[in-house]
Amino acid sequence: MQHDIWSFAGDEVPPYHQLFNPLLTALRELGGSGSIQEIDEKAVELLQLGESALAQLHNAEQGNQTEIEYRLAWARTYLKKYGLIDNSVRGVWSLTKNAEHVHAVDPSEVTRRVRELSRQKAREGELEPLAEESETIDPQPWRSILHRLLTRELSPDGFERLVQRLLRESGFIQVEVTGRSGDGGIDGKGIARIHGLMSFHVIFQCKRYQGVVSSSEIRDFRGAMVGRADKGLFLTTGTYSREAVKEATRDGAPPIDLLDGDQLADKLKELGLGIRVEMVEHVTIDADWFRGI
CATH class of the missing domain: 1.10.10 (Arc Repressor Mutant, subunit A)
Incomplete structure (x- = not known):
């Protein structure tokens, strides 16, 4: 076209x-x-x-x-x-x-x-x-609040524990945080179970980050995980460059799933981890209806 x-x-x-x-x-x-x-x-x-x-x-x-x-x-x-x-x-x-x-x-x-x-x-x-x-479009201010909390107030150890909890709540088993071992940039590992019938060994890296994750960081992570797991999972509070997304899904290379800051927020909300959803009544006045009386 x-x-x-x-x-x-x-x-x-x-x-x-x-x-x-x-x-x-x-x-x-x-x-x-x-x-x-x-x-x-x-x-x-x-x-x-x-x-x-x-x-x-x-x-x-x-x-x-x-x-x-x-x-x-x-x-x-x-x-x-x-x-x-x-x-x-x-x-x-x-x-x-x-x-x-x-x-x-x-x-x-x-x-x-x-x-x-x-x-x-x-x-x-x-x-x-x-x-x-010049003004900010922010229809969901809770995301901004959560982003500041995760990137500025939560400690690196605390963020790793949060990811560990999130993975467990999502159905992972045997989730371990290994980030403090200096294991080639790998922060942890676990086993993802699919409908109780299949399982995959997963290595993950969690990056408490305010910027954009580059393709080189994805390549480094892949280099650390090769031969040690079925899949890789990269989580960040930031976002990914287009080249990073391409690198994660490159043909012939071990697959890496990416979770960015917005997806992380959605998952925390879905699982109710530190986020409560309250239904609030919203009243709208139909001015045309009144004018038509």
């Missing part, structure tokens, strides 16, 4: 308004819909950004969201308000009917129109503030 080409300097992260058209093209190439991860990966592929740009974090103190992910989130926000894309309750984004015959948009026109609509809603009392690009 042919698509437009956008050219940026290798270490440059495009501003959010320059991501409107790449994002629309990404959705079209995905068949009109996709998850955030699928859309972001396709947009990055189209933009052909360099590793240095992809590795830039938006705010290392608050989480592991990269700058490109942050700006793509703003691009989705603007295009949704402009009426070209929408998202379901399951987190799947899709093109709307309005986008069927739209090949490209004028970024300045989209930005102007969306901000105008936002100001109009504010004047009508339907407060819908539209933050500027």
Whole structure:
């Protein structure tokens, strides 16, 4: 499928308004819909950004969201308000009917129109503030709190014990932490049992990290685990570069599963390890209903 080409300097992260058209093209190439991860990966592929740009974090103190992910989130926000894309309750984004015959948009026109609509809603009392690009999009602040706790307050030993507990709660048996033995970067080992019928010996490394794990770190880990386990598991509070992901799944090499900071947070939440989920009532006023009386 042919698509437009956008050219940026290798270490440059495009501003959010320059991501409107790449994002629309990404959705079209995905068949009109996709998850955030699928859309972001396709947009990055189209933009052909360099590793240095992809590795830039938006705010290392608050989480592991990269700058490109942050700006793509703003691009989705603007295009949704402009009426070209929408998202379901399951987190799947899709093109709307309005986008069927739209090949490209004028970024300045989209930005102007969306901000105008936002100001109009504010004047009508339907407060819908539209933050500027410099503000942080954080619909789930608990992730930022957890990230700071894990990376700044929890000790390295404490993080290893947390990973040990997480693996046990996930069905691993004979989980041992060996990180203090200086065993070639390996932090522990265990046995993963699958439905009580099969089992795999797993070696893991857990990295309490605020940045991006590189491909060289994955190669070093693989070198330490070769011949000692069926699989490798690398866990981090940070994220992984595209090259690191490719290295982990390289053909002919022992497989390594990766768990990044967001996936780690999701797993802790799922297992109820230090995270409680409370259902809170949310009341919304339908102003149009009252006006129609």
